[in-house]
Structure formats: C-alpha cells, structure tokens
Amino acid sequence: MSALEMQSGHVRVQVEQSLLHVTLDRADKRNALTRVMYEDLTRAAEHAGSDDEIHALLIDAEGDMFCAGNDIADFAGATEETREAGSAGPALTFIRSLMALDKPIVIAVQGQATGIGTTMLLHADLVIAADNARFFTAFIDLALVPEAGSSLLLPAIIGRQNAARLLLAGDALTAEEALRMGLIAYCVPTDTLAEQAMTLAEKLCAKSPTSMRYTKQLMRTGMGSDDLSGQIDREAERFGERLFSDEVRAIMNKFLKRKG
Template sequence: MNLETVTFTVHEKVGVLTLNCPNKLNAFTKQMNVEILQVTKEVAKNEEIRALVITGAGRAFCAGEDLGAIEAGEAIQHGEVLRTRYNPMMLAFYQLEKPVIAAVNGAAAGAGMSLALACDFRIASANASFIEAFIHIGLVPDSGSSYFLPRIVGLAKALELSILGEKLSAEQAQELGLVTKVTQQEELMEHTLAFAERLADMPTKAIGQIKQTIYKGINSSLTEALEAESYAQEIAGQTEDHREGIAAFLEKRKPTFHGK
C-alpha cells in the first residue's frame, strides 16, 4: 500500500494503524479517510491479521476534521462529506469481524472521538482526553457518535457530553466505562499490544460473530436477538476453532486457536 498520511505495520498477528500527521494533531483529511479505509479493507481480507490497533503519532490521537484546510467563507456540504468520507470508514470498523482496539495517546476530539468510539476497546494513556467538540462550532456529533456514545455511557450522559462539549480526562472516561484501561504514556503501546495479542490468540470467527450479535441485539426485540444468536452460533459451530476448543476441553489442555 502506498500510504502518506498513515502508517501500517504488523506485529505478530496484530496490525497497527497509526495516524501520521502529528503537526496537525492527526486531523482528518480526505486522503487520510481514504487511506484508513484502504488499510481496514486489507486487514479484513488478511487472515494472518487477527486484531487491529489504531493510534496516533505525536501528542494527539486525532483532532477531528482538519478545519485549518477550510477557507474563510467556504460553503461545506457536510452531509455529503460524511456520506462519502466518514460513514464508509466507520462502517468498516463496525463490520470488521476482528477486534479493533484504540490506543488513545492524546486528545480524541470531534470525529477523532467518534473514531475511538467505533473501536471495540479503548486503552488510554494518562495524557488522553475525549471531547465531543462539535457543539463549539455549531454542529452535531457525527461519524457514529450519536450511535456509539449513548450505547457506551447511557442516554443522559451522552446528551450531557454532546451538548455541553466538556472534555473528559482518561480517568473520567474510564469511570464512565468508555475506556477499558488507563496506562502511563510510555507504557501505552506495550499494554495495548499485549491486550491485542491476547485477543489475536482467541477464536477470531467467534469474536466477529459476537460483535455482530451484540450490536444487533441493542436494537432488536428478544425474538430477533434470539434468531441472530442462532444464526451466529451456526456459523461459529462450523469453525476449526470451535472443534479445537471442544478437543482441548475433552483433553484437559489449553486450546490453540488459529482464527479459522
């Protein structure tokens, strides 16, 4: 892949996508949106990669849209920008049948916070912060924030964070259940990679089905959720990892999963 605004490396079975425009606090541009989507599609089809970590270079995770690139008085078709640039990117994370972990190394603001919310797990450094910054420029939370935030922190808190636009520290985010773990800045990637490697050693197909059934279950009736579980279990039950799990249980040993 020919990448200019992000970097992508693979550590064992874990892909690491780094937003790499630190001089602009890793703010989104059209090219960055395209490259993130390109990397995510590669991860989806590469069976050797069984978990994805997303982080930012420098002192920020992602500052949201690059507002500095907008000329004074320029009319922006925000809906079209979202439909063509942001929505496909967020859907790609949502639909990726592998675990996605955000290593939040600094500020996650606006659509940058949305990016973190779209991940399945968030590990944050003590320097990290989260802010639904849209209200400060007269806009509404987008890029999936209205979907993910209330499901993570609850309706009342989601309204509070979105309307007041107040910054959350890493510790406050953890108290709300938004962050899985807080680490020291210098230990962030070490802890995140260890967590990602743990996930990568698990039955990947089952994780993918868990993601889909949990997300569907939030918006489903009990009847619909039960059917979705039945469908997902049929798929998981046909995997090599399921057969290995059963064999390991019967043989009283630790299973070795291959993500198949």
C-alpha cells in the same frame, strides 16, 4: 504489500504477524485528519477485512495527542459539492469501514481526542487510553452537530446526561471519567500505553477468528434491540454451529486430555 500503500505520508501501516497496526503520523499538526488521511485509513480498514491472515486492527498515534479531529483547512475549504457528497464523504466512508469490519478493533488514545478523534472510538471494540487522555467532541463550539452516529451511540454507551456533557455543554472528559462511564475499556499509565495496547491487540489476534466474527455480528444485531427472544435464538444458532465445528472439537479434546 501494494494494497497497503498509503498516499498521505501521515498514516503508517505495519503487519505484525496477524495484526494490522495503523499509526497516525502527523504529530506536528496534532494528528488532525485530512481527506487523504481518511482515504488511507479506509484503505487500511478494508484491507484488514479482506485479508484472512489479518485477525485484528490496532489504531494508535504518534506524539502527545491522539487526534485533533478534522483538519480545519479541509473544513474551511468545503464546497457545495462536498455538502452534496454527505455520507459518502471521506470521513464517514472511513467510519463505515470500521462499522463493516467483523474483526476486533483496538484504538489506543493518549492526550486529547477531539471531534472524530472521540467519535471514531464509538466504532472500536476496545479502547485503551493513557491516564492523561481527554475526550472532547467540539461540535457545539463550532456551531455544528454530532457526527458518525454519536448522537445515538453516546447516549446508549455512556447515558444521556453524560452524552449531553460532550454534545451540548462541550465539556471534556478525563480518562478516569471516560473509564467510569464506559467510553473506554482500560486506563493505563501513559508510559505503558503502547506496550499494553499491543499486548491487548495480540491477545485478540490469538482468539478464534470465526468466533470473533460471529460474536461481533451478534453484538451489532443486539445493540439497541428489544427482541430478546430473537437474540437468544440467533445466539443458539451460532453456538450450535460452533459447537460442532472442527476448531471447537479440537480445543475440547485438548482440554480433556490435559484434565485426564
């Protein structure tokens, strides 16, 4: 458990069988993220990646709002040293830890998701949102530009016009719009979000970890690529490897016995 000790006092972690459950716990500040909270989140994601007993990561938040984005006090206190850090800063270090995780990531959203509260979702595998959720990037209204790969990922996921609504017009998307556009996978009643998010995460934990890892790697390789023939070959290589694995053989034998 020492590897999971959090330093900020605003990020909770709990191992629930093979699930690492991470909760933003700064509801009085709308779960705005500080430098130390990012460090905690990175620590949690890296732990999920290094522990073979962990099969999935679930991120959720306390209170009525998922995340107000970066803590403005941290932003206002930025220095030239912070600027020089660039992509090595704590926020993008956290994003890169999500990108590197070859295990399923579920994020549960209620209320507003602002700034990185929305852009972190682009690095999750499945986003489940309450029907009261709203998605807002805020960068243009702060005279800033997109972050966390959102200028590439948003047009790819939800289309250029919808991405321009978030990144240029500064619109907020409703949960219904986000579901229709493909920004989220599920939209559920607010009072069932916690239960349904846990059910979804536990469902993923029950899948083959090796198959899950390979599938995520294949999806990452294929995203944005026009090398269809190469992707078919990569899939075939992994498929053949898995087909002759002891795990798959055991599942098939069990199925055949049940059919017989």
